[in-house]
Amino acid sequence: MAITNFIPELWSAAVQLPFEKALVFGQPSVVNRDYEGQIKQQGDTVNITTIGDPTIKTYDKTVDIEVEDLSDGTIKLLIDQGDYFAFRVNDVDKVQAAGDFQGPATQRAGYGLKDKVDRYIAGFAALAAGSGGPITANRLGNVSVVNGTGTGKPGAGQTSAWNVLVDLNQKLNEQSVPTDGRYVIVSPSFYSALLNDPRFTRVDASGTSEGLRNGIVGRALGFDVLMSNNTVSASSRNLIVAGVPGALSFASQIVETEALRSEKRFADIIRGLHVYGAKITRPEGIATANAEFVPGTGVDTVVTTAP
Numbered sequence: 001m002a003i004t005n006f007i008p009e010l011w012s013a014a015v016q017l018p019f020e021k022a023l024v025f026g027q028p029s030v031v032n033r034d035y036e037g038q039i040k041q042q043g044d045t046v047n048i049t050t051i052g053d054p055t056i057k058t059y060d061k062t063v064d065i066e067v068e069d070l071s072d073g074t075i076k077l078l079i080d081q082g083d084y085f086a087f088r089v090n091d092v093d094k095v096q097a098a099g100d101f102q103g104p105a106t107q108r109a110g111y112g113l114k115d116k117v118d119r120y121i122a123g124f125a126a127l128a129a130g131s132g133g134p135i136t137a138n139r140l141g142n143v144s145v146v147n148g149t150g151t152g153k154p155g156a157g158q159t160s161a162w163n164v165l166v167d168l169n170q171k172l173n174e175q176s177v178p179t180d181g182r183y184v185i186v187s188p189s190f191y192s193a194l195l196n197d198p199r200f201t202r203v204d205a206s207g208t209s210e211g212l213r214n215g216i217v218g219r220a221l222g223f224d225v226l227m228s229n230n231t232v233s234a235s236s237r238n239l240i241v242a243g244v245p246g247a248l249s250f251a252s253q254i255v256e257t258e259a260l261r262s263e264k265r266f267a268d269i270i271r272g273l274h275v276y277g278a279k280i281t282r283p284e285g286i287a288t289a290n291a292e293f294v295p296g297t298g299v300d301t302v303v304t305t306a307p
Helices: 008-022 091-096 102-129 161-174 188-195 198-206
Strands: 045-051 072-078 081-090 139-150 183-186 216-220 223-227 237-243 248-261 267-280 286-296
Touching: 008 102, 008 248, 008 267, 072 248, 072 267, 081 102, 102 237, 102 248, 102 267, 102 286, 139 161, 139 188, 161 183, 161 188, 161 198, 161 223, 161 237, 161 286, 183 188, 188 198, 188 216, 188 223, 188 237, 188 286, 198 216
Parallel strands: 139 286, 183 223
Antiparallel strands: 045 072, 081 267, 183 237, 216 223, 237 286, 248 267
């Protein structure tokens, strides 16, 4: 048989571990992942039950209280995405490696799956507040962020990375989005612009949950600040995403890993199938900006005093 003592569950777990450790957009503190246990194969549909908000009524001790039935609904999360890995381990290579091939191979498979999944979820985040999305009011649109040469100060039509966070915070506040668990995912260039702002470097020292979230680089204005290379870029702009975990739902499962002998070579083949899907469940909980980075053109205002 292929790969002596091959146990599918152990190989699946070995792939899943580096996959989970590398996720930024797909980690549970960014997206809701409560529905993964229902996945069996690609094409499955996960039904998410939604409950309407109860009506808040004025109390009068002389009047009987009114009890209402809550309305409910269903959001369908379709597991319509599938990726696989398949690699060959030649018998000669296996002997030379003294059997130590599982760790590196499964680790790289996990990282490869992660990269595609994070880009996929980032696309959903862009849709949530993007053109034609459910909550267009949550878009800042295109912003020119100062980061680079020049004066370093925003000029006409320019802004700072810090002020972008302020505006994203305002968008979420205007939608009455809870403040607990807020995050903002930024590109490396946007993070660089933040580091050039003393307001960020001062508040960043106030404490973070660094041990709890992948990719976290700081904290500011109530946001955990995370960095990812998988921010969706369009026309040289980077997507900046702010939100709360309940706004997007994501479900993922490695449903199959197997080993078999190659028909044409003295080698083993290891392959696995990963299925997943995402759904916007609370679009009001996501705000976005499309940032480009420009040299500052602003100047200090010099106040002169008449003699």
